[in-house]
Amino acid sequence: MVDSDAQLLRALHDEHAPALWRYVVGLTRDDALAHDIVQETLLKAWxxxxxxxxxxxxxxxxxFTVARNMVIDDRRSARHAHEYPTEFLPETPTPDSTDALLEQWSVADALASIGLEHRTVIVHAYYGGRSVAEIARELDVPEGTVKSRLHYGLKALRLAMQEKGVTR
Structure with missing residues (x-):
C-alpha cells in the first residue's frame, strides 16, 4: 500500500471508527464483538x-453496510445459535486437594511407623482434640507421662516424616 493510502486509511479510521463502533454496539449489545466487527470492517476497507x-x-x-452485514452473518452463524453467554460458569471451580491428600497419607504412614504408646497419645491429642488431663484419664496414666509421650512421639513422628522426604 502506498504511503498516501495508509494516510487515507488512518484518516478513515480516525473519522469513522468511533461512530461505527457505537452503531455496532447498538446492534449487538456486545462491546467485544463490536470491537472485532469494527476491526474486521476496517481490514476489509484496507x-x-x-x-x-x-x-x-x-x-x-x-x-456501515459492511459492518451491518457482518452483524447479520454473525447472528446467522452456528456459533451464535449454539452459544449462550453467561456471567457465571456452570460448574464452580474447587481447589485442588491433591497436596493435602498426599500429606495426610504421609502423616498416616509416619504415624504407623512410631510406637503404639506414642501414636495413641498423638492421635488422642491431635485427631481427638483432647486435653492432656482427658488423655491421662482415658489411658489411666499420669499427666506427666502423657506430656512425655507427646513430646517424644512428636519427635519420632518428625524424624519419620524426614526419613520419608517430607520436611518443613
Whole structure:
C-alpha cells in the first residue's frame, strides 16, 4: 500500500471508527464483538483500496453496510445459535486437594511407623482434640507421662516424616 493510502486509511479510521463502533454496539449489545466487527470492517476497507478513493459519505456508507452485514452473518452463524453467554460458569471451580491428600497419607504412614504408646497419645491429642488431663484419664496414666509421650512421639513422628522426604 502506498504511503498516501495508509494516510487515507488512518484518516478513515480516525473519522469513522468511533461512530461505527457505537452503531455496532447498538446492534449487538456486545462491546467485544463490536470491537472485532469494527476491526474486521476496517481490514476489509484496507484490502479494498477503491473504498479509499470514494467520497467521504460513500466510504462511510460502505463501512456501515459492511459492518451491518457482518452483524447479520454473525447472528446467522452456528456459533451464535449454539452459544449462550453467561456471567457465571456452570460448574464452580474447587481447589485442588491433591497436596493435602498426599500429606495426610504421609502423616498416616509416619504415624504407623512410631510406637503404639506414642501414636495413641498423638492421635488422642491431635485427631481427638483432647486435653492432656482427658488423655491421662482415658489411658489411666499420669499427666506427666502423657506430656512425655507427646513430646517424644512428636519427635519420632518428625524424624519419620524426614526419613520419608517430607520436611518443613
Amino acid at each position: 484490502k479494498k483500496p477503491s473504498v479509499l478513493d470514494q467520497s467521504e459519505s460513500s466510504a462511510r456508507a460502505w463501512l
